[in-house]
Amino acid sequence: MATASLRNPGTDLRPEWFEQIRINTPAVERRAATLPVRRSLKKEWQAGWILNAILCIDLTTLAGDDTEDRVARLCAKAMQPIAPDQLAAMGVDSLTTGAVCVYPTMVGAAKRALGNSGVPVASVATGFPAGLMPLDLRLAEIRYAVDQGADEIDIVITRAHVLQGNWTALYDEMRAMREACGPARMKAILATGDLKSLENVAKASHVAMQAGSDYIKTSTGKEGVNATLPVSLVMCRAIRDYQDQTGFKVGFKPAGGLKTSKDAIAWQVLMKEELGDDWTRPDLFRIGASSLLGDLERQISHYVTGRYAASHRLTMA
Template structure:
């Protein structure tokens, strides 16, 4: 079995044209409409029609690992927990499993480690030499409600501490009011504060009321310079799902058709099983093509997905599951 495609030690910084940002085109925003029942029908067909079998499934699961933002975002996080998460990021798969997959020569690494600002420095030190970027959630995560100056200062502090990716949250109220100018201005200011660090814009989709709102917010964030659009903080009542994902990735496709710029997609919150991961990957492949199944264009925001993937890899190889203690997370 050839699983070379998943070696991501060299592709954290692929040649990829970054979104330069565009003027706010309110006519375009007004033209955006989504039909929820059509989206639901299409989402229902993902995974039902297609399953990835055997060796391919193992390859896809390894590939999924390279696209995980390995996350801890708990109020009781500590330096110790972040260090353990980073140790897991250095070796996401047990050596014996990698050996059996014939992957001993390849280092399979996650897309990033994602933490609160407080732990950026700890994570940067713990990941030193790996090339794994640290992502910081920012701008008054998870609600996004703080003075804009405070939010910009937070981004600047995380960048100064070494974060290479900043996951900002938008103010949901701006979307609910249809105040696209305010949303655009704020995201544009956040992008400027990020500098070379990549910006992921979290929409909080479970709080945006309609698929059309989600689609319009996606577009405004992309026009303002987002490198990624991300569904959720993981703290809303409704987090990532396939219907919302369809809405957002169709806006990514439309944006790419109009501008030639490829924006990344990050579903987050509640994605916990290997089966979930395969469905999202099938969706990306079918809607946007294989080139989007790379860490610079697709990430899972997930705290427990890796544990299940490791279990399923072992099951795929041996026919049985490991006991929990063999795959500790943090």
């Protein structure tokens, strides 16, 4: 069997694996609604899950006014997201976020700022967030980011291929992107809020994995609706089906909409119950949310000190 350390090589396009998928939406919604209340986590158990969520965050800046200084501050926060004295009080030596995510032109700045910390640099590419650029330009953007040193590439798909059921076009596009990524791991952003149905989400997930995606990701964070538990549940079950078919494990990344520690715990519960413990670690699970870190840090401060810190004491990068 494959392990989490092995990349997903993909397969030929096999529509028979997903063409007959039908989703019982009310059943999915009922199952998803139970997740936040299935586990009562208090005190040190809750704090442990919060620390684990921090370990899985892709700390992100994707603003039009990004500068190298802003990226350097973000990288400093990624390398030390929780104050050392608070970590020491919890018996933890060190902690980093799962990665830093930036635009391609900021990859070099991020690599310099992170140095030998071991924190990966992820770059969005392929005309993020809409992806409505000629394919050769999208592939060139991937290659540029990889040349700059990106360890991971978050690509966006052409939503029209999904809405039209043109699975061959979607597969061919993503296969070319996977090749352009070279050694960098590819995260396929499905923009699920644009896909109209859970069946489309499931089918797009299968095509992305067959094309060789290392992770499938819910959203760009720019859609009207981003990560939700029902959508995430459908994608997780697609990952489980793909592993059953191929033996390869594909990661999952919810993005957008996760703002509180309760959200972070709910998605980790989803991972643990639907996919297993391997998907509670950054090799196979990432959270695309930077504002979330502020609340996680606040909860850790409360756990250690017994009181909530003023917001200015928990500054984001």
